[in-house]
Amino acid sequence: MTTLSRDTADALTADLFAFQSQLTEEEQCALVELREFLDEHVRPYADDWWDRAESPRHLLKQLGQLGIFSYGFDETRPFASSSAFRNWIGLELARCDPSTAVLVGVHVGLGMGSISLNGSDEQRAEWLPPLAAGELIAAFGLTEPEHGSDTARGLATTAELRGDEWVLNGAKRWIGNATFADVVVIWARDVADDRVKGFLVRTPAPGFTATKIERKISMRAVENADIVLTDVVVPERDRLKRAEGFRDVARVLRHTRLESAWHSAGVSMGAFEAALAYAQGRRQFGRPIAAFQLVQQKLADVATNITATLAVNIAASRLSDDGALAEHHSSLAKTFAASRLRQSVALCREVAGGNGVQLDAGIARYFGDAEAIYSFEGTHEMNSLILARALTGHAAFVA
Ligand SMILES: Cc1cc2nc3c(=O)[nH]c(=O)nc-3n(C[C@H](O)[C@H](O)[C@H](O)COP(=O)(O)OP(=O)(O)OC[C@H]3O[C@@H](n4cnc5c(N)ncnc54)[C@H](O)[C@@H]3O)c2cc1C
Structure with missing residues (x-):
């Protein structure tokens, strides 16, 4: 039985306003259990996975068994939970x-979010339980080699209905997990009505290839893939029944952008904790570098960034719980969090001096990974433009 203990206080060095205490005791206990799992099964190995660009896909099964994929979905959740949790x-x-x-x-x-928000009741019942258990793995294919920020208007992958089957043709880029996923949600444009629709491609499938993208400097332990779709056949029953256009993709992204803002806070915390420990241990001029004012300034700035990011995220999650999270809310949260993250990991990296660019000081991995977060789930520019569109009433995506 997990209980709240000193572990909780120790674990939250960077949560200065104790935001986590707003969660229920049940939720906080689940997080203690998760931290214990991560300390045993992830922390000791993460640098090596990153160094070798090796994706720890085995974790998905273990984390599924821990129950952490279940909470957001009616079909699978162990207890009602908040967005913040x-x-x-x-x-x-x-x-x-x-x-x-x-x-x-x-x-x-x-x-799972695409299936939950855009699938029929039958599709949700078929897919969500095994995905929640980590028995099956999902991926999400929206971005294309020639269309990233402009997928809403530019998406070029096509879907053509022939009888009761769809035929998909095109290419996708950067698709995480696609090299080993059991199902890849492919977003494609229906040639008949020009609308973007979602398709559950069960892999392996004839005409579907996913090739790992090598030589990344960020998220090295995530396998991203270039996908090619050549006459891939998807039965009508595997078309996401509630996806009728790009706005249904945007409904998914509204939640994952907020998730990305929360990830940003987590990455900053990881870097901050490592930088703080480093600063206490490293001595120069006969003193710990943590005793120097200029080093303290960096640590104080990062702690402030984390606290401000958590405050924004908590507020956005509250809107989500109330069913009031709009696109511009999650864009605001994501773009703020990712820009604070980028500054924070750079400051943490500086605190460790030369050792900050090498994995052993425990900061470089966060520093590298922040770059991808800054650009996916909508770049800084795209999310700023979404927010500014809501503020001004003018869409400024095209000059
Ligand atoms: C590690 C990683 C994992 C990813 N995982 C996935 C995944 O699982 N599934 C998936 O579908 N995608 C994934 N992506 C893709 C990601 O969502 C895109 O990289 C992102 O949306 C940006 O698209 P792009 O890279 O094509 O950049 P582009 O759209 O080419 O943008 C390049 C630059 O131009 C700027 N720009 C573009 N248009 C404008 C404009 N109108 N005004 C001002 N500036 C503009 C952008 O802000 C950016 O700075 C992943 C990416 C990475 C790096």
């Missing part, structure tokens, strides 16, 4: 290992 799971994953957080985020937020 569900996203705090992502925060804890990111705080320990950002790649693991993304591995899970792709599977749960993007993959």
Whole structure:
């Protein structure tokens, strides 16, 4: 039986306003259990996975058994939970290992989220329980080689209905988990009505290839893939029944962008904790560098960034619980969190001096991983434009 203890206080060095205490005791206990799992099964290995660009896909089964994929979905959840709690799971994953957080985020937020929000009752009943258990793995294919920020208007992958089957053709880029997923949600444009629709591609499938993207400098322990679809056949029963256009993709992204904001807080916390420990241990001029004012300034700035990010995230999650989370809310949260993250990991990296660019000081992995977070789930520019569209009434995506 997990109880709240000193572990909780120790674990939350960077949660200065004790936001986590707003969660229920049941939720906090679940997070203690998760932290224990991560300390045993992820923390000791994360640098090596990152160094070898090896995705710890085995974790999905173990984390599924821990129950952490279940909370957001009516079909599977063990107890009713808040958005702040569900996203705090992502925060804890990111705080320990950002790649693991993304591995899970792709599977749960993007993959299961697409099925939950856009699937029929039958599709939800078929897919969500095995995905929640980690028995099956999901991926989400929206971005294309020639269309990233402009997928809403530019998406070029096609879907053509022939009888009671769809035929998909096109290419996708950057698709996390796609090299080993059992099901890949592919977003494609229906040639008949020009609308973007979602398709559950069960892999392996004839005409479907997923090739791992090598030589990344960020999220190295996530397997991202270039996908090619050549006459891939999907039966009508595997078309997501409630997805009728790009706005249904945007409904998924509204939640995953908020998740990304929570990941940003977690990554900052991981880097901050490592930088604080380093500063206490490293001595120069006969004193711990933590005793120097200029080093303290950096630590104070990072702690402030984390606290401000958590405050924004908690507020956005409250809107989500109330069913009032709009697109611009999650864009605001994501773009604020990711920009604070980028500053924070750079400051933490500086605190460790030269050792900050090498994995052993425990900061470099967070530093590298922050770059991908800054650009996926909508770049800083895209999310700013979404927010500004809501403020001004003018869409400024095209000059
Ligand atoms: C590690 C990683 C994992 C990912 N995982 C997935 C995944 O699982 N599934 C998936 O579908 N996608 C995934 N992505 C893709 C990601 O969502 C895209 O990279 C992102 O949306 C940006 O698209 P792009 O890379 O094509 O950049 P582009 O759209 O080419 O943008 C390049 C630059 O131009 C700027 N820009 C573009 N248009 C404008 C404009 N109108 N005004 C001002 N500036 C503009 C952008 O902000 C950016 O700075 C992943 C990416 C990475 C790096």
